[in-house]
Amino acid sequence: MKNFTKKSVFLAGLLAFSVTGQAQENSEPPAALIEAKSVRTEMIAQQIWVPGTVMSKTDSNLATEVPGRITWMADVGDLVEEGQVLAKVDDQMLRLDFEQNQANIAKWEASVKLLSRKQKRFSSMAQQANTSEDQLDEIVAELEIARQELNQANINKRLTEYKLAQSEIKAPFTAMVVERLQNPGEYISIGQTLLRIVDTANIEASIKAPLSAVPFIEQGLSVTVKSGQSQSAHPIRTIVPVGNARSRMMEIRVKLEPGEFAIGSAVRVALPHSKYHQGLTVPRDALVLRKSGSYVYQVTEDNIAEQVLVETGIGMGERIEVFGNLTSDAPVVTRGAERLSEGQKVRFAEEDKQIATL
16 A cells, blocks of 8 residues: 555656646746837937026116106016016106196297287288387297297106106016015115016027037027936027137027026037938947947847847937947837847837837
8 A cells, every 4th residue: 555655656746747847848938028219210410518508588677767766666576467567666746747847838828829919910010010020020039939938848748748657667578577676665766777577488598619519500400408307409599600719619599498497597408519410329228238349139020139239329318329230110129138138039018119119
């Protein structure tokens, strides 16, 4: 009985070992999990990174055209639409001047009417030789003086009206109040600065670039602007190709989108520094560096990794130009390439596959 039991155990173990060995021989190694991105054909040029500063196209200090005491002023941080009031100056003295102007106009209008009647009467008398020509001449002169005084009174009235309008300092454009240089209750004189306002809807980057970049840039060219982790492409608005003998630097203005970068923040801008040419680029993460050279892994339609020897060219931010026997419509492995071998089966998430084939 004991011999039969031992034999049964031995046969069962032998059978299990045989089945396991056969399963191991028939199974394939599991597919490696990878991430992949596309190979791109794009225009390539050498790039230089230059520093710049984000600024508003319009940054204004507003002054007053009339003296007086400030009665009201917009607060820092207020967004004021074009034409809305930013500050008010006490206009009581100007209103009194306006009443005085109206009184002067009425006085000289009366004088002109009186002298006009006298002129008609004396002209009629002069024709009948009932008065001297000297008297008529005096009346004509007095009438002309009264008319000029009336004109001056009307001019003074319009001037007072203008000053009354300027006692309310209005926004010349839609802007934000960023600084108060005076405060309500203070007395200001003509030309004294009250507020600093900034147009936050129209911003751009002012950068200093070497004059050697002039042949390779033009107005409207899209360049990469980077600040911290934020990076995006924006067009060159204008180029000022004027430098000085010491710095050999010129100014370039790059148009930015409002709200994307804070005004006053530092940015870096990538400018081309050579002529553009067409070439293939891959993500820098796709490169596998070895003593024997650099290579990438491309994924075939059957999800097989193929090793391709490449040489690197010009860097383009997160991508780099490569030369080699690459297929432009096959993605390259960007994560997991260090563990791959030629002909190995790979797998990746469906969304990564869709991105890789774009």
